[in-house]
Amino acid sequence: MFVRYFLAVFLALACAAARAELTIEITKGMDNAVPIAIVPFGWAQPNRLPEDVSAIVSADLHRSGQFKPLDRADMLSRPTEASQVFYRDWKVLKTEYLVIGKLIPVDGGRYRADFQIFDVFQQRPIKSASVTSTNLRALAHGVSDIIYLTLTGIRGAFSTRILYVTMERMGPKKQRYRLYVADVDGHNDRIILESPEPILSPTWAPNGRHVAYVSFQSTRPSIYIQDTVTGRQQKITGFPGLNGAPSFSPDGKQLAMVLSKDGNPEIYIMTLANGQLRRLTNHYAIDTEPTWSPDGQSILFTSERGGSPQIYRQHIASGKVERLTFDGNYNARPALTPDGRFLAMVHRSNGVFHIAVKDLVRGTFNVLTETDLDESPSIAPNASMILYATLHGGRGVLSAVSLDGRVNVRLPSRYGDVREPSWSPFL
Amino acid sequence: MSIFTRNHLVALIAAASIAGCSSTPEDTSGSAPVSDTTSYETSTPASSASQSDPALQGRVVYFDFDKYDIRYDSEAVLNAHAAYLSARPAARVRVEGHADERGTREYNMALGERRAKAVAAYLASKGASSSQIEVISYGEERPVALGHEESSWAQNRRAELQYTSEAP
Numbered sequence: 001m002f003v004r005y006f007l008a009v010f011l012a013l014a015c016a017a018a019r020a021e022l023t024i025e026i027t028k029g030m031d032n033a034v035p036i037a038i039v040p041f042g043w044a045q046p047n048r049l050p051e052d053v054s055a056i057v058s059a060d061l062h063r064s065g066q067f068k069p070l071d072r073a074d075m076l077s078r079p080t081e082a083s084q085v086f087y088r089d090w091k092v093l094k095t096e097y098l099v100i101g102k103l104i105p106v107d108g109g110r111y112r113a114d115f116q117i118f119d120v121f122q123q124r125p126i127k128s129a130s131v132t133s134t135n136l137r138a139l140a141h142g143v144s145d146i147i148y149l150t151l152t153g154i155r156g157a158f159s160t161r162i163l164y165v166t167m168e169r170m171g172p173k174k175q176r177y178r179l180y181v182a183d184v185d186g187h188n189d190r191i192i193l194e195s196p197e198p199i200l201s202p203t204w205a206p207n208g209r210h211v212a213y214v215s216f217q218s219t220r221p222s223i224y225i226q227d228t229v230t231g232r233q234q235k236i237t238g239f240p241g242l243n244g245a246p247s248f249s250p251d252g253k254q255l256a257m258v259l260s261k262d263g264n265p266e267i268y269i270m271t272l273a274n275g276q277l278r279r280l281t282n283h284y285a286i287d288t289e290p291t292w293s294p295d296g297q298s299i300l301f302t303s304e305r306g307g308s309p310q311i312y313r314q315h316i317a318s319g320k321v322e323r324l325t326f327d328g329n330y331n332a333r334p335a336l337t338p339d340g341r342f343l344a345m346v347h348r349s350n351g352v353f354h355i356a357v358k359d360l361v362r363g364t365f366n367v368l369t370e371t372d373l374d375e376s377p378s379i380a381p382n383a384s385m386i387l388y389a390t391l392h393g394g395r396g397v398l399s400a401v402s403l404d405g406r407v408n409v410r411l412p413s414r415y416g417d418v419r420e421p422s423w424s425p426f427l
Numbered sequence: 428m429s430i431f432t433r434n435h436l437v438a439l440i441a442a443a444s445i446a447g448c449s450s451t452p453e454d455t456s457g458s459a460p461v462s463d464t465t466s467y468e469t470s471t472p473a474s475s476a477s478q479s480d481p482a483l484q485g486r487v488v489y490f491d492f493d494k495y496d497i498r499y500d501s502e503a504v505l506n507a508h509a510a511y512l513s514a515r516p517a518a519r520v521r522v523e524g525h526a527d528e529r530g531t532r533e534y535n536m537a538l539g540e541r542r543a544k545a546v547a548a549y550l551a552s553k554g555a556s557s558s559q560i561e562v563i564s565y566g567e568e569r570p571v572a573l574g575h576e577e578s579s580w581a582q583n584r585r586a587e588l589q590y591t592s593e594a595p
Contacts (some may be wrong), residue, residue: 173569198568200532220563221536242540242564245533258533265537286537302534309534333531346531353529373575375531391575420532 028408037070037095042080042102056140060158065407090120110134157382161424163202168416205248208427212246256290294340302332327365337383344377368405378423387421482507483595490584495541509553518593522546524564527580539564546586
């Protein structure tokens with residue numbers, strides 16, 4: 001009896017520790033984040049649920065930086081249906097929106113969340129919805145997506161995933177590289193590739209299932225495509241010299257990459273169905289880090305052809321090249337929002353590397369981050385946030401910054417250096 | 428007969444590998460059989476002149492930030508290796524280019540290759556055959572100094588010479 005009690009306490013502590021490590025830290029939030037209350041969802045069954053759905057929803061909304069979820073302990077009541085809602089309980093806490101719901105077991109071992117969103121000031125329900133899933137975390141993210149869309153008008157990206165690389169030092173000249181797939185909140189992390197040799201530049205295919213990356217597993221760099229479901233890995237290139245920076249075309253049929261097989265680092269486009277290569281650039285300078293425009297007509301890339309690394313855009317059919325960045329003497333690693341309007345990049349000013357964004361319509365240029373050695377910007381499919389790698393406490397960690405720079409959050413990591421995040425498309 | 432040959436071959440490989448170990452500067456074993464095989468190794472004709480050059484012990488050359496031109500302070504080391512390679516046509520070297528952590532990873536991968544190729548071109552210009560030289564870039568992936576300040580970065584902006592055959 002005593003032993004069992006002790007074990008239960010120990011397990012609770014162990015779980016708390018694991019959770020604590022995964023806590024997301026808001027390093028910079030919006031002053032006018034919207035106060036919202038996510039009341040614990042009702043569950044009428046005798047067993048305890050393995051996940052706390054409303055806590056996951058609260059964490060999702062909190063991480064967006066746009067919402068300030070009410071602490072559960074401060075709630076004056078915990079309604080689970082509309083008839084139990086007393087608006088004054090929420091008005092007095094200055095809560096603007098209220099979310100209540102119930103979880104119901106459905107056939108096939110699935111759960112359904114029936115939930116409602118209320119506007120506290122207008123004292124009326126504004127949305128009723130249901131989400132069904134076998135997985136409670138996935139269900140919670142689905143609820144978050146609907147709340148976010150309802151209240152901001154923007155599609156939520158809480159059900160997406162991220163890829164990232166970790167490097168753990170095992171001894172002098174001995175490292176362990178791991179490529180992970182995880183939910184965007186850092187949970188459900190899974191290793192899909194492990195190697196003593198470097199792994200870099202992971203990127204998603206538009207289907208949200210396949211990924212491409214560079215691995216030195218054969219002792220030389222090669223580009224591989226891997227199916228994240230089956231784990232099957234396929235070697236795509238193994239040319240002499242650089243084989244780097246893979247980027248899928250918007251239709252997933254082509255892969256842009258950097259090869260130096262003809263002497264200089266140049267951008268090539270491979271048609272994946274037949275392996276045919278087309279050379280895009282032809283310049284003695286370094287050309288690298290290709291990314292596609294959303295219409296698939298152009299490639300953006302980093303080039304030092306002007307004397308320092310800057311971002312250029314080349315129209316594929318005509319070959320016409322245009323320089324896009326002029327602020328400072330180091331702008332690299334372009335990433336475009338899905339609408340093609342905002343260009344995120346790594347920007348150096350006063351010797352420090354930050355994430356910056358250029359509005360390609362208005363021409364304005366903004367440095368978004370205040371950390372150092374920021375790299376690998378990857379934009380959320382809803383363009384809400386830019387995920388990037390930075391240094392914190394001497395260690396590589398992942399952070400996310402909103403496109404306006406007003407929100408900055410640091411993502412949890414367990415060990416090693418975390419780097420090279422890539423945000424999946426909508427799944 | 429065949430068994431004898433195989434044993435003999437094993438002995439030769441063992442002797443060669445011991446010799447390889449003893450010729451590296453950090454080796455401290457120095458037992459009698461090792462020095463025997465060492466003298467056997469070093470008695471090959473071409474090596475005597477070039478192997479006596481102390482610059483041949485250097486295996487790393489350094490670069491300035493975002494640069495890939497060979498610095499004056501690298502020339503003595505590279506000249507010694509070029510002479511060695513030229514005198515030993517069977518020697519093979521792998522030139523590994525590296526960058527510091529600043530800047531983007533793929534750009535640094537390209538920069539590391541530029542550095543490795545600059546070293547390879549220099550060695551070739553001083554008499555090594557290009558068929559003896561292989562280049563690879565590790566970009567910023569394999570730092571030797573782990574700090575995040577200039578003294579570490581300066582050590583990481585480098586090219587390393589790794590002999591894959593007939594190391595001096």
